[in-house]
Amino acid sequence: MEMVQSKFVTIKTHIEEAPQESMFDIKTQTISTSIQPETNDVIVKCLYLSIDPYQLNRMKSKSSSQNTVADASKITPGMMINGGGLGRVIASGHPDYQKNDIVCGSLNWAEYTVVNNGNMLMKVNNIEFPLSYHVGVFGSSGLTAYGGFFRVCKPKKGDKVFVSAAAGSVGNLVGQYAKLYGCYVVGCAGTKEKVELLKGKLGFDEAFNYKGETDLNSTLKRYFPNGIDIYFDNVGGEMLEAAVANMNSFGKIAVCGVISDYTNSGRRTAPSMIDIIYKRIMIQGFLVSDFYTDELKDFMPVTKDYVRGGKLCVLEDISCGIECIPGAFVGLFRGENVGKKIVKMDEE
Amino acid sequence: MEMVQSKFVTIKTHIEEAPQESMFDIKTQTISTSIQPETNDVIVKCLYLSIDPYQLNRMKSKSSSQNTVADASKITPGMMINGGGLGRVIASGHPDYQKNDIVCGSLNWAEYTVVNNGNMLMKVNNIEFPLSYHVGVFGSSGLTAYGGFFRVCKPKKGDKVFVSAAAGSVGNLVGQYAKLYGCYVVGCAGTKEKVELLKGKLGFDEAFNYKGETDLNSTLKRYFPNGIDIYFDNVGGEMLEAAVANMNSFGKIAVCGVISDYTNSGRRTAPSMIDIIYKRIMIQGFLVSDFYTDELKDFMPVTKDYVRGGKLCVLEDISCGIECIPGAFVGLFRGENVGKKIVKMDEE
Numbered sequence: 001m002e003m004v005q006s007k008f009v010t011i012k013t014h015i016e017e018a019p020q021e022s023m024f025d026i027k028t029q030t031i032s033t034s035i036q037p038e039t040n041d042v043i044v045k046c047l048y049l050s051i052d053p054y055q056l057n058r059m060k061s062k063s064s065s066q067n068t069v070a071d072a073s074k075i076t077p078g079m080m081i082n083g084g085g086l087g088r089v090i091a092s093g094h095p096d097y098q099k100n101d102i103v104c105g106s107l108n109w110a111e112y113t114v115v116n117n118g119n120m121l122m123k124v125n126n127i128e129f130p131l132s133y134h135v136g137v138f139g140s141s142g143l144t145a146y147g148g149f150f151r152v153c154k155p156k157k158g159d160k161v162f163v164s165a166a167a168g169s170v171g172n173l174v175g176q177y178a179k180l181y182g183c184y185v186v187g188c189a190g191t192k193e194k195v196e197l198l199k200g201k202l203g204f205d206e207a208f209n210y211k212g213e214t215d216l217n218s219t220l221k222r223y224f225p226n227g228i229d230i231y232f233d234n235v236g237g238e239m240l241e242a243a244v245a246n247m248n249s250f251g252k253i254a255v256c257g258v259i260s261d262y263t264n265s266g267r268r269t270a271p272s273m274i275d276i277i278y279k280r281i282m283i284q285g286f287l288v289s290d291f292y293t294d295e296l297k298d299f300m301p302v303t304k305d306y307v308r309g310g311k312l313c314v315l316e317d318i319s320c321g322i323e324c325i326p327g328a329f330v331g332l333f334r335g336e337n338v339g340k341k342i343v344k345m346d347e348e
Numbered sequence: 349m350e351m352v353q354s355k356f357v358t359i360k361t362h363i364e365e366a367p368q369e370s371m372f373d374i375k376t377q378t379i380s381t382s383i384q385p386e387t388n389d390v391i392v393k394c395l396y397l398s399i400d401p402y403q404l405n406r407m408k409s410k411s412s413s414q415n416t417v418a419d420a421s422k423i424t425p426g427m428m429i430n431g432g433g434l435g436r437v438i439a440s441g442h443p444d445y446q447k448n449d450i451v452c453g454s455l456n457w458a459e460y461t462v463v464n465n466g467n468m469l470m471k472v473n474n475i476e477f478p479l480s481y482h483v484g485v486f487g488s489s490g491l492t493a494y495g496g497f498f499r500v501c502k503p504k505k506g507d508k509v510f511v512s513a514a515a516g517s518v519g520n521l522v523g524q525y526a527k528l529y530g531c532y533v534v535g536c537a538g539t540k541e542k543v544e545l546l547k548g549k550l551g552f553d554e555a556f557n558y559k560g561e562t563d564l565n566s567t568l569k570r571y572f573p574n575g576i577d578i579y580f581d582n583v584g585g586e587m588l589e590a591a592v593a594n595m596n597s598f599g600k601i602a603v604c605g606v607i608s609d610y611t612n613s614g615r616r617t618a619p620s621m622i623d624i625i626y627k628r629i630m631i632q633g634f635l636v637s638d639f640y641t642d643e644l645k646d647f648m649p650v651t652k653d654y655v656r657g658g659k660l661c662v663l664e665d666i667s668c669g670i671e672c673i674p675g676a677f678v679g680l681f682r683g684e685n686v687g688k689k690i691v692k693m694d695e696e
Binding site: 279282 | 588626628
């Protein structure tokens, strides 16, 4: 029986606020690369890991995601952390997967993952794009953006769309989908460079650095003199409050993330309920897991076409090596990533 | 030309918080009971006035309703206040209305109203029910409850429904519609007597006095051990926050009123955005004015059938005489009314 050393990342204790690298440990376990008899397990060597802010909720002692989503249960100190990833099958007891297959799915923040019964793995056939795209633009970030925008916000051409964390993994795609659909799009981000990127390469109509603004309400009024029709919210907090104040009647707000609340459990978002009534605003929370259905079967072909045609810019921010995971994750909450944060775990 | 003295109610100054009777004036004007030549005006003697909490928003110096709804513009100190009412035509220059017709529409808080061009008046034909019903259960309160519940909340039979201000004009009807539709219904109110009324005469499954509760979150957990599917919100504030914490996945919240914010502009409702995401909660503000369409043409026949058959209890709280208007209005914010607050202005 052959054995390999597999490094993996854990949290030392539950994390209740903005995470620090010192809160993580890198440990090593020895795993067998032979399939246990009588199982359909698949052993996957990780190549790319998706690094996502929602994981912080799972690291809290009282996890919000607990009991609501099957694969997003609480993360326990010392234990393995799972998340979206792509890797190569090194051994398989499952008839659908063969050695050397490239697969996407829920992998551990580890060099090797034993996937019980090949659960929720998806084979990547006909490799046409860089493999990393499958954990980002073709993975949950893309689906979150696509489903959140088209299904939750139900846009009309010409709608005025505001996207926060617009240079982030989901935000940049929402803005691009909205532009391709014929909307007017303004994004906000936290650095001058990101703002330039949004207005330049990504084709947003306007973008601004929220850190340079003192009164977000007035800022939004300046960028949306005729009001906001759709707000795709990745941050919550004051930005959501300012957006509500600037929404048009029958405006729609898709709540995708609340960075402000993930890292500061004391801070609560308090939008004007009177505005919500008088402007008949809809606020809708959603999870990407709801979009893994036939209803969104257009997501992949449409997105691949856009990427193929050079219409959708794929913005990746890749660090290399398992040692980078804590820093990559921590950086999400400091706005360090530009586009999709990915850790490349090994050479393809 | 015959003239009549017409008393009317005004505000002395804009009102920014909980209203007091001393903030109102009763004045008198002299109006001609003859139609001005070349006009289609209709002069209406008021019989019943609907007294509604949303009017407080119109009395603020910075009105939230301004510019969003045509007939809910700002109320100016010293000037006439309009609202829902029913009366008898005493003179008409409009071909559709004759002397002695009974009409509903936007009337002033006054003994007589000159309705320009008979604008938005609706004739009450075939008088089958008490006239007061037309400003309550068959008027905007009923339509708010019906449209808000069926169109905004889109209930399923068996849904677990929570209604706040459940003994109020809209809340009591929402609860009754929900019960008739086959839902499990819990209401909250502010006195023991109201709670008894909800559980007794109105047939709610459960009801509680929120003033006797110290932790609304636990209270709702007690009444909804399996969670809330629909929350019909008339109050905002802490109750909305507690409801969000107790909502089931894909729960729906119709925001009809925010008494807590009407009277206290400093207080903001701060629901957990993380709950909203993970439980995919929808929060939707709405206005009854959106329901004056064919889409809700079933409202009136269905409601009349229910009332005729004794299935829907009509809960009215009637004061008599124009002098009662300030007290009736002020009482809304003290929870004094039981059911629909109406002022009877004159004998039929």
